[in-house]
Amino acid sequence: MLQIAPSILAADFLHLEKDIQLVNRCGDILHLDVMDGSLVPNISFGFSVIDQVAKIATAPMDAHLMVVHPERWFDKVASDGIQMCSFHWEAAGSNTSRYIDRLHRLGLKAGVAINPDVPVSRLYPYIGKADYFLVMSVFAGFGGQKFIYETLDRVAALRAEIARRGAQALIEIDGGVYEGNVRAAEEAGVDIVVAGSAVYGADDPAAAISALRGA
Numbered sequence: 001m002l003q004i005a006p007s008i009l010a011a012d013f014l015h016l017e018k019d020i021q022l023v024n025r026c027g028d029i030l031h032l033d034v035m036d037g038s039l040v041p042n043i044s045f046g047f048s049v050i051d052q053v054a055k056i057a058t059a060p061m062d063a064h065l066m067v068v069h070p071e072r073w074f075d076k077v078a079s080d081g082i083q084m085c086s087f088h089w090e091a092a093g094s095n096t097s098r099y100i101d102r103l104h105r106l107g108l109k110a111g112v113a114i115n116p117d118v119p120v121s122r123l124y125p126y127i128g129k130a131d132y133f134l135v136m137s138v139f140a141g142f143g144g145q146k147f148i149y150e151t152l153d154r155v156a157a158l159r160a161e162i163a164r165r166g167a168q169a170l171i172e173i174d175g176g177v178y179e180g181n182v183r184a185a186e187e188a189g190v191d192i193v194v195a196g197s198a199v200y201g202a203d204d205p206a207a208a209i210s211a212l213r214g215a
Contacts, residue, residue: 005029010196036067086111138175147176159189
């Protein structure tokens with residue numbers, strides 16, 4: 001079944017505990033968008049916030065490091081009890097395999113992320129190494145962007161290559177997903193959908209999660 005990962009980037013930070021408890025009750029994964037203002041043109045929140053989130057989160061946490069030196073934060077991610085951590089190929093380059101190995105040594109599931117302007121084939125060398133791949137369906141840096149439909153072809157190509165190699169890996173997408181396009185994403189081969197505005201902007205966020213999941 002499709003897993004839904006609400007992103008607290010779109011949550012109400014004046015009532016953040018309430019929005020985290022929503023994910024604990026109804027979501028599958030709690031998505032944490034960490035932006036440094038360098039790799040992406042925005043700053044979100046840092047580990048002073050995540051330290052507090054980790055105290056009450058019971059859903060698995062997924063840190064998406066949109067930063068130029070993700071390796072500097074791997075130990076901190078692990079110490080906060082985060083189970084999944086993705087970093088951008090654009091930041092890691094030739095160090096990607098080494099970063100995957102380091103995350104594994106820390107006991108985390110390792111993910112490699114790419115923006116829409118990076119060929120999806122850049123991920124192929126890490127099939128069989130990474131636990132999941134994050135194919136951005138908008139350009140990383142801001143919430144509320146429109147879904148880029150070419151992402152579906154990119155996901156399908158990646159899913160086919162994973163299958164061709166007889167490997168196992170999850171595919172996650174992030175950005176612009178809502179009830180009107182989530183089934184197409186699932187059919188293309190997506191396993192995890194990050195949803196911000198589609199959940200926290202809904203009148204009934206719990207019902208929105210259920211609708212996205214297809215339950």
